[in-house]
Amino acid sequence: MRYNILTALVVVLSFTGCKKFLDEKPISNLIEQNYYRNTEEVETGVIACYDGLQKVYDIEFKLTEIRADNTSGVSLEGDWGAIKFFRDGPSNFFLLDYWQRAYNTIARCNLVLKYIDNVSDPVKKKYFEGEAKFIRSLMYFNLVRLYGDVPLLTASIKFDDFDKFKRISKTEIYNQIKTDLLTAVDYCPPSWPTAQVARVSKGASQALLAKVYLTLRDYPNVKLQLASLVGSNFKGSTYQLNPSYAAIFSTASEMSKEIVFAVRYKASANGEGNSFSYEYTNNGDARNVKASAPYQALFETGDVRKASTFNAANGLCTKFLDPTAPQRDAGNDFPVIRFADVLLMYAEASNELLTAPNSEVLTPLNEVRLRAVASTYNSVGLSTKEAARAAIIKERKLEFGFENERWYDLVRMDQSSTIAILNAYLAATGNPNISVPAYRLIFPIPQTEIDLSKGNLTQNPDYN
Template sequence: MKNIRAIVAASIVLFSATGCKNDFLDRAPISQMNGNNFYKTADDMKNALTAAYSGLQYGGLYYSSMHIIGDLRSDNTEITDPAAGTDMVAVDNFQNLPTTSISSTTWAGHYQAIQSTNIVIEKIQAVTMDANLKARYTGEAKFLRALMYFNLVRIFGDVPLVIKVINNPQEGYTYGRNPSAEVYNQIIADLTEAEAALPHEFTGADIGRATKGAAAALLGKVYLTQKRWDLAATQLKKVIDNVALNKYQLLPSYASVFGIANENSRESIFEVQFKKGSTGEGSPFTNQFAPIGSGTAVVAVGNPLGQNIPTANMNSAYEANDARKAVSMRNSYVLNGNTVQHNYVVKYSGTPAAYLDSDNNWIVLRYADVLLMYAEALNEQGYVADGPAFTYLNQIRNRAGLPSKTSNNVDVALRVADQAAFRLAVEQERRVELAFEGHRWFDLVRTGRALTVMASKGMQLHHVLFPIPQTQIDINPSLIKQNEGYNN
């Protein structure tokens, strides 16, 4: 099989013809071009599945939306130059409206990608092919669909639950917003089936596909988000206990997790694949995260866009001697012989082949995340002084060159004396360990800390959800209603 990244571009062209357009659930999505006659062979389904993976690269997903929502919305990053874009500023300052593009782009991109997964899941049933391969392809598509819906339900709350192919415009008008509980039930069902069907690992050209461990880890995060601590702990411990099969590990050096040469490492559980110089398959992060005005000092090719600038608060969140800081961000650059003081992200550094065309992948899940989630789930079931939760928390700290935290440490900064203190210790560790990877906003919302942390920025209670795109409401006002707080 060709490398998954190398055939995505061709698949995008193929499936744009089948109706997977950006107007999905906007102008009544269509899937046509005689689709029933197209999906006949295992190769047809392989191409269909690759098209589903390509959805992860859409602007409304991991190309830009997920880091805008996951970091820019939080206290991790900010817009320091209005030239980065008025919509970016609006998200940063909690001023985004139903007409702001972030909502419409995120909504449309996810539903376009969901349509692609539904094509695989539905059409493959009638294809004569190897039963194990059919189950695997279906499992991969269900993992992707679950990931899409997990994003949507956390961003918008109640959303339309579409688990069949939309074949004509009128079908799109029949979908209203399903309660979040129903969406979560579908996510759990999809991930449970995916975990059962997927292999522990892929090799060679198949590296980058969803694995059993990816499904298990994502399901653990889903349960954690639902505050189902026992189920989350069981699921996450399964990933930890199966490292011999999954081959996951916490790499010895934090620096070895990131950079183009380190992609798809043993710490990575699932990442979105990008490849520069390959007909639209490159990633934009190197350009997006470089400060406006930095010329070629930070990124050698293409314009610096200043879209995800680390805040002063983020800068000060790192403890002294934390090895993760230098890998994640810088405080200055040298331009024309002059030192310019300006924070910027370096996790996605590289030399683009062209503007917005780099090799950097986007890591969605990695083993360090699993360890921290497991520590959190253990603590929520009951604080144990210097118990197993401390062990997993300190694995992450020690890898960064920091001393362990204990229940009765003489250093008050390292003392975690009760359950509430452990919650904050996990929050802090997740912030610096997973910095600029799109987790911070979702962590703050999940733990109920968003309003406390972000109130000074202008956040109000209704901002835990983003507004439903106004286009959706205008097209289908009887079934699509706006989230509370965005009607005026």
């Protein structure tokens, strides 16, 4: 079943005490007015917000990893090829599907916040509000980076509130994201019991807020949010790099100290599994989305991330493999923020605030490379801010292959540089006749949503 921005789905989930937080199952779909009456019922609404994230991150690669320059797909057709080769239009189903899933998750968050005062436990009330605002801000952060100006809904709405569906400027949306995340930083706990380890923590809120600040080039606030996470020696305490890069993505070692926030999945658990693990295989719908030749060549000899990211023989993704799981029902979690990301964000922000890189740039950058068994940098090799900037962006590309990060990194870079990178990549992968115009750095608004809004929702420029 699909949902649009005009539809708020209320999913009520029960608690079963299973090992994974998202093992809880729906007990029914109840009318809003008859539910959310007390602490326990509002908490089931919070669980529904996490369930919404499962649906969003199951398909996000279709808009991010496919589009980015670390994958190739010469035989892609239809909506897949349209996104890959920058010819997508307002009728592309993938764009509609992501939009609807994201706004459905936002609607769930808004329902929790609507009834938050029915929570009698003051501690849980703060936790629930922080969690809902973190998840809502994460959805808006992704939407604004993918589509540009989008509707900003911070309260539950009626199906015919068409005036609420007008696009709001990115500045206003980012202000709301920052406000929500500052609340999450204050309200979410430092940690959760093992059975609920997937829930939003203070550290996750700080890391996501830092990424927002990084996107907005507010570098002092990036460092402010990350300082307590990286610690005095860039090894962290609450969060640390996993000694094994491959283990980060294995179902046998999930939620290690490397994971700051992840969307959790479980195989063969009545709909709690993911499909993206299968889609990347030779039999999946995304089987033609492979590590591009230029991306494969970027890894130096000995870098352990290479084998853990793609198969050298065919370029297929080797992260998120769950060979014993049923098709499109795998148990691999999806890491949204890892400690490696925290280190690289800190290095990048530090570099941008300096005239030349120092230990605050080189040490966290080298921590990531040491774990990868890659050569390290020194002040001679990276003697300028520009050289360090390029090295950090390259490191992010190496570190986060097939994790949906590269496209977001491209769109926050200088626009002319991004277009030059994309055009060079297209030429190198057999598509020299494709030239990326600036307007295609954001996607078109889905036409279905424009039609449903009675014309209140307008299209991005040049897609009309």
